[in-house]
Amino acid sequence: MVHLKTATEIERIRTSCRIAADAMLAVSEELKPGVTTLFLNQVADQYIRSQNAVASALGYRGFPRSICISVNDEVVHGIPGERVVQEGDILAVDIAVKKDGYHGDMNVSMKAGEITRQAQSLLDTTRQSLEEAIAACVAGQRLGDVGHAIQSYVEERGFSIVREYCGHGIGRNFHEDPQLLHYGIAGTGCRLQAGMVFTIEPMVNEGRAENRVLDDDWTAVTVDGKLSAQYEHTILVTRDGSDVLSRFEDLPW
Ligand code: MF3
Ligand code: CO
Numbered sequence: 653m654v655h656l657k658t659a660t661e662i663e664r665i666r667t668s669c670r671i672a673a674d675a676m677l678a679v680s681e682e683l684k685p686g687v688t689t690l691f692l693n694q695v696a697d698q699y700i701r702s703q704n705a706v707a708s709a710l711g712y713r714g715f716p717r718s719i720c721i722s723v724n725d726e727v728v729h730g731i732p733g734e735r736v737v738q739e740g741d742i743l744a745v746d747i748a749v750k751k752d753g754y755h756g757d758m759n760v761s762m763k764a765g766e767i768t769r770q771a772q773s774l775l776d777t778t779r780q781s782l783e784e785a786i787a788a789c790v791a792g793q794r795l796g797d798v799g800h801a802i803q804s805y806v807e808e809r810g811f812s813i814v815r816e817y818c819g820h821g822i823g824r825n826f827h828e829d830p831q832l833l834h835y836g837i838a839g840t841g842c843r844l845q846a847g848m849v850f851t852i853e854p855m856v857n858e859g860r861a862e863n864r865v866l867d868d869d870w871t872a873v874t875v876d877g878k879l880s881a882q883y884e885h886t887i888l889v890t891r892d893g894s895d896v897l898s899r900f901e902d903l904p905w
Contacts, residue, residue: 655829667756671699672747678699688732689723696745697710697719719746726871726872727874728744740763743762757853761883782854785798786894788801798836832852852884853882857878857880858879859879
């Protein structure tokens with residue numbers, strides 16, 4: 653069942669998103685070749701705690717760290733550890749925060765030093781596919797319209813969209829209804845209603861869409877070993893469009 657959010661709930665979600673966005677800034681300032689992904693995890697975790705908030709991922713279904721960092725061919729749910737960031741890496745940094753009982757969730761793909769033109773094209777396409785999805789969000793449109801906007805944008809550029817992981821309603825729970833697929837057929841699916849809050853978080857692969865989960869039971873990687881990127885925002889549907897709760901004028905995401 654989809655829970656439509658009240659004004660108070662919406663502002664709490666926005667507050668959690670603000671903390672996530674500021675933690676993202678702290679991570680981006682420390683991200684350079686030579687640091688470990690565990691160090692970046694600690695940077696985010698410390699900032700979140702300093703705001704009297706908690707990292708939603710920590711302990712979620714046994715997840716051992718506070719944020720997810722998925723490097724290069726890692727698609728999603730990468731576990732920060734002793735891996736050292738290398739020049740040319742791309743890192744999808746996923747930060748979700750809970751404060752005053754409400755969650756906010758976002759993901760930004762970042763680069764370490766100089767990256768290839770192909771990697772930059774993957775980042776640009778993934779980021780813009782999220783913008784296309786946001787533009788498709790307005791009360792009365794359908795979930796399939798949003799998925800179709802992402803899929804068509806990505807596939808027209810020769811990349812592929814991951815099918816196994818989707819966007820999700822968010823609020824009192826980290827994951828709630830509705831599920832938002834990042835692919836689909838226009839004109840199908842449930843209608844969007846004003847007051848719905850959900851994430852859109854397309855994972856886009858350089859090569860084939862298929863992925864598999866490593867023995868750590870979390871990290872999904874591309875089957876062909878090629879790159880994967882992701883961006884995510886938390887979005888409120890309104891009568892005439894949407895309000896991106898994880899977007900702030902003074903921050904680049
Ligand atoms: N944004 C990701 C999601 O919504 C974050 C996952 S956190 C984890 O699924 F703990 F589940 F890894
Ligand atoms: Co999410």
